[in-house]
Amino acid sequence: GENVGLHLPTLSVQEGDNSIINCAYSNSASDYFIWYKQESGKGPQFIIDIRSNMDKRQGQRVTVLLNKTVKHLSLQIAATQPGDSAVYFCAEGWATGNQFYFGTGTSLTVIP
């Protein structure tokens, strides 16, 4: 499998600053990627997704960048707010729905 069960790295940012969270995925055959936000004791919440035929996608205050050459994803959060404090995970899989794995998460703390 593609699971990575590592202890979470942490990132602290000042309120109002931009945040960049990085993720390395493992399977070059993955064609669909999603960023999730997880608050303590809850299931993951969808933030933004991107297919492998794109290298950038923007949402509200968030942007996902995909670099297939080095199998790297990043999530950019603009004007980070205290409510953005959570653990962020990237996930890789197939758009057909047959496979879906999580990458290493990052714990984001926003300092007021």
Added chain:
Amino acid sequence: GAVVSQHPSRVICKSGTSVKIECRSLDFQATTMFWYRQFPKQSLMLMATSNEGSKATYEQGVEKDKFLINHASLTLSTLTVTSAHPEDSSFYICSAHRTGNYGYTFGSGTRLTVV
């Protein structure tokens, strides 16, 4: 749309007993559901992929006889932790893939504590 309901949200059981966790897609059909396990401050580890009407596919190292998965309909998958022991205490999360659509929707998770 695309809501997944997971039940129970918390369960405490005695060592040696079995616990069943349900995952339901409320407003869509899900041919594939996934079961994950998450330890504190760690990522979600895929345990198995559950396909409606067929046997689940388990990840390496996951005991299929201990973690029984049944996906009897397009809206329901169940995970049964058999003969639970304290080391099985964890946060279990399911997700469902909507047939013919992108995206994976997650349940709210089940906190299992085995005493």
